Amino acid sequence: MNINYGPILPFMEYLLKGTYVTLQIAAMAAIGGSTLGLFFGLSSRRRDPIGFLVRAVVDFFRGTPLVFQLMFFHLGLPQITGWVPTIMTSAGIVFSLNSACYLSEILRAGIESIDKGQSEAAIALGVKKMDITFSIIIPQAIRNVLPAIMNEFITLVKETSVVSMIGAADLMRRQSIISGTTFRYFEPLLVVGAVYYILNKVLSSLGKVIERKLRYD
Amino acid sequence: MIKLVNVKKEFKGVTVLQNVNCTFENGKTYAIIGSSGAGKSTLLRCINYLEKPTEGEVWHDDIEMMSHQNRLHEIREKCGMVFQNFNLFAHMRALDNVMFALKKVKKLGDDEAKKIATQRLSDVGLAHRLQNYPHQLSGGEKQRVAIARALAMEPKVMLFDEPTSALDPEMTQEVLKVMKGLNHTGMTIIIVTHEINFAKEVADEIIYMDKSEILEITDTKTFFTSPKSTRAKEFLANMI
Numbered sequence: 127m128n129i130n131y132g133p134i135l136p137f138m139e140y141l142l143k144g145t146y147v148t149l150q151i152a153a154m155a156a157i158g159g160s161t162l163g164l165f166f167g168l169s170s171r172r173r174d175p176i177g178f179l180v181r182a183v184v185d186f187f188r189g190t191p192l193v194f195q196l197m198f199f200h201l202g203l204p205q206i207t208g209w210v211p212t213i214m215t216s217a218g219i220v221f222s223l224n225s226a227c228y229l230s231e232i233l234r235a236g237i238e239s240i241d242k243g244q245s246e247a248a249i250a251l252g253v254k255k256m257d258i259t260f261s262i263i264i265p266q267a268i269r270n271v272l273p274a275i276m277n278e279f280i281t282l283v284k285e286t287s288v289v290s291m292i293g294a295a296d297l298m299r300r301q302s303i304i305s306g307t308t309f310r311y312f313e314p315l316l317v318v319g320a321v322y323y324i325l326n327k328v329l330s331s332l333g334k335v336i337e338r339k340l341r342y343d
Numbered sequence: 344m345i346k347l348v349n350v351k352k353e354f355k356g357v358t359v360l361q362n363v364n365c366t367f368e369n370g371k372t373y374a375i376i377g378s379s380g381a382g383k384s385t386l387l388r389c390i391n392y393l394e395k396p397t398e399g400e401v402w403h404d405d406i407e408m409m410s411h412q413n414r415l416h417e418i419r420e421k422c423g424m425v426f427q428n429f430n431l432f433a434h435m436r437a438l439d440n441v442m443f444a445l446k447k448v449k450k451l452g453d454d455e456a457k458k459i460a461t462q463r464l465s466d467v468g469l470a471h472r473l474q475n476y477p478h479q480l481s482g483g484e485k486q487r488v489a490i491a492r493a494l495a496m497e498p499k500v501m502l503f504d505e506p507t508s509a510l511d512p513e514m515t516q517e518v519l520k521v522m523k524g525l526n527h528t529g530m531t532i533i534i535v536t537h538e539i540n541f542a543k544e545v546a547d548e549i550i551y552m553d554k555s556e557i558l559e560i561t562d563t564k565t566f567f568t569s570p571k572s573t574r575a576k577e578f579l580a581n582m583i
């Protein structure tokens with residue numbers, strides 16, 4: 127067996143710091159994606175220009191690969207617009223929009239799972255639409271689809287690895303730099319895999335905690 | 344006073360309510376009866392604009408709803424409604440179900456809302472159920488929470504849409520008892536029901552509907568002793 131951590135040890139700190147980059151992108155996408163996703167989910171059935179636009183965006187992001195979206199936004203569009211975003215800006219925007227599109231579909235399913243009798247009861251009490259949406263429908267919708275939402279976040283963490291395609295120094299990118307210098311692949315890859323795995327374990331335990339918190343029985 | 348004038352309701356071109364003219368006087372109790380699909384629920388839901396009539400006028404005192412849609416919230420606040428399927432907020436405890444509109448609509452503070460909600464739930468015999476979620480309650484208890492929730496808003500009108508149809512006989516009785524307690528306490532009460540005996544007992548007037556129209560509006564005694572229309576006669580004969 128040929129496993130030797132010696133050569134990569136000096137690069138270990140550099141490698142592990144890629145976790146920050148990965149987490150940073152995942153966090154931007156989780157926050158931006160949830161907010162936008164909620165908005166998309168609430169407006170995707172509207173029969174006005176906003177609804178149409180939302181449906182078009184969702185359709186586009188679900189119909190093309192993430193790598194393409196990222197490269198198109200970061201490398202393709204600047205050629206037309208002249209605006210060259212930083213890598214993190216591009217990553218933040220593309221990942222947010224991408225996960226918003228998936229989250230919106232999940233949330234919409236959650237919203238549709240709530241019996242409309244509850245809304246009617248609230249309407250009959252004189253409650254305003256905003257309050258019905260945010261105090262009655264959304265809390266129940268989120269609870270009903272929480273496992274799917276957590277799944278989406280886990281997928282997100284894993285998918286951040288494609289940012290190496292536009293040059294972000296995330297875990298995967300750093301691994302490939304180290305491997306290029308030391309000619310060792312197995313060891314740094316093992317570390318990278320372990321980091322992803324641990325991140326997602328933490329995330330899914332967090333999901334279980336939230337699920338328990340949101341339970342009402 | 345509530346007044347419906349020439350109300351018509353269509354769903355996708357199908358008429359389910361037409362030529363509806365009726366007046367509900369303050370403090371009286373009305374029972375709407377008739378066979379399934381006659382349009383009873385639709386009529387009731389037009390009163391608080393849960394369904395918007397295709398044509399016609401719905402008056403609450405001197406306000407016509409179609410021309411005052413900005414005042415819908417205010418009118419609905421004054422009309423409590425109780426549904427066949429309870430429609431409790433599933434993620435809220437009984438107490439929170441009742442407090443919700445007090446806080447959001449009446450803008451009461453936590454303490455005051457809690458006081459009122461506790462009182463209302465005690466009134467319907469649920470002082471021991473304040474902290475239970477809807478799925479932990481029996482059907483009869485759920486419906487009583489729903490009634491308490493509506494009453495907490497101090498409505499002038501209560502609309503009941505078959506409040507006992509989803510309940511077994513025992514629970515039906517506990518809910519009917521609560522409803523009897525409301526009779527002639529000053530509120531206008533409009534009940535859609537299949538409980539003919541209950542209607543006979545509490546209602547001042549019977550509104551008999553058939554095939555999307557009101558066929559009779561008569562005082563209860565007259566309706567049960569000598570209904571005018573043949574359809575009503577047949578309906579009553581089938582009931583007994």
Ligand SMILES: Nc1ncnc2c1ncn2[C@@H]1O[C@H](COP(=O)(O)OP(=O)(O)OP(=O)(O)O)[C@@H](O)[C@H]1O
Nearest residue numbers: 354355359377378379380381382383384385386505
């Ligand atoms: N939202 C709707 N969309 C389409 N049709 C509807 C809708 N609501 C009611 N209807 C139709 O309108 C007619 C009258 O319905 P409604 O619920 O008012 O009858 P009902 O007298 O309350 O009957 P039941 O005793 O069964 O409750 C029925 O044929 C029903 O199918």
Ligand SMILES: [Mg+2]
Nearest residue numbers: 383384385505
């Ligand atoms: Mg009905």
